[in-house]
Amino acid sequence: MHRSGLIELEAVLAVARRRSFRAAAADLGMSPTALGNAVAHLEERLAVRLFHRTTRSVALTAAGEAFVAEVAPAVAAIASATERARTASAELSGTLRINSSLGGARQLLTLAVAEFGRRYPAVTVELVTDRRMVDIVREGFDAGIRSRESVPRDMIRVPIGGSLSFVIVGSPAYLRAHGRPATPDDLARHRCVRVRTASGAEYRWPLERGRKRLEVAVSGSLIVDEPHLMLEACRRGVGLAYLPRWLVDADLAQGHLAQVLDDWTPETPGLCLYYPTGRNPPAPLRAFVALIRAARRTGVDNQATATSKPPNAAGKPR
Numbered sequence: 001m002h003r004s005g006l007i008e009l010e011a012v013l014a015v016a017r018r019r020s021f022r023a024a025a026a027d028l029g030m031s032p033t034a035l036g037n038a039v040a041h042l043e044e045r046l047a048v049r050l051f052h053r054t055t056r057s058v059a060l061t062a063a064g065e066a067f068v069a070e071v072a073p074a075v076a077a078i079a080s081a082t083e084r085a086r087t088a089s090a091e092l093s094g095t096l097r098i099n100s101s102l103g104g105a106r107q108l109l110t111l112a113v114a115e116f117g118r119r120y121p122a123v124t125v126e127l128v129t130d131r132r133m134v135d136i137v138r139e140g141f142d143a144g145i146r147s148r149e150s151v152p153r154d155m156i157r158v159p160i161g162g163s164l165s166f167v168i169v170g171s172p173a174y175l176r177a178h179g180r181p182a183t184p185d186d187l188a189r190h191r192c193v194r195v196r197t198a199s200g201a202e203y204r205w206p207l208e209r210g211r212k213r214l215e216v217a218v219s220g221s222l223i224v225d226e227p228h229l230m231l232e233a234c235r236r237g238v239g240l241a242y243l244p245r246w247l248v249d250a251d252l253a254q255g256h257l258a259q260v261l262d263d264w265t266p267e268t269p270g271l272c273l274y275y276p277t278g279r280n281p282p283a284p285l286r287a288f289v290a291l292i293r294a295a296r297r298t299g300v301d302n303q304a305t306a307t308s309k310p311p312n313a314a315g316k317p318r
Helices: 005-018 021-028 032-046 062-091 102-119 172-178 184-189 227-235 245-254 283-297 300-307
Strands: 051-053 058-060 094-100 123-129 143-147 155-159 164-170 193-195 205-209 212-216 222-224 241-244 258-260 271-276
Touching: 005 021, 005 032, 005 062, 021 032, 058 062, 094 102, 094 283, 102 123, 102 143, 102 271, 102 283, 123 283, 155 283, 164 172, 164 245, 172 258, 184 212, 193 227, 222 227, 227 241, 227 245, 241 245, 271 283
Parallel strands: 094 123, 094 143, 193 222
Antiparallel strands: 051 058, 143 271, 155 271, 164 241, 164 258, 205 212
């Protein structure tokens, strides 16, 4: 559009509304001459007359009525969007309720929550962690955070991090005493730190090499329901553990743990924030989503993946 196009459109709409160039000029804070020139310039570019003018009255032509009917909603939308953008940081307020897995909450804190608080100090972010998958609509949440594969299909998904990789690890003392498994079948002869999921089922270790995929039911004398407990048990030589790589990177680098079955541990889809389709998201959620997307575009998500969800008790994100 011509540089002055929006001013010209506003001028036409004001004249159509007030049926007076002088009154319209006063509404827009312009001189009658400037307003008249704006309308004339637009008519010249359109090659159509929008108003019938006499010394006593101003009325829309048929073409003018059709033009105003189509243009008015668009100009109103532009004005509304401009005002929302101009006042967003000053006026955005309320509470944003998000349900998340514990690791998802950690990742969100790293990725967006602190920056969101700096930008929108009047918004309260309520981050509720839960092992179980909840119905965010029924339980009054604006959004949820879970692994992409767990999110219901009728939700809008906003990726938070990349895929997650997992490893099987053991302490040097345990491996000296029991040896290193060479194949998935060897796990049956090892003690492993077992995991109870939120559903009550025991977690099977997913293994993958090429096209071959397995789910292994491991044995062991300890069952836990939280990844950091798994890690601590593994450090103390209780048995092998299946954990996200980010959680054990430091231990591997320092020699406190060693990886086994390196070529059998897969990657799984990462986390995403999700919210219902078919409804207008509240303003705090729109701002939060925009911040997450901006962070991904600038590569912050790569760093945040290093603090993403531990498995829902044993490696598998929820």
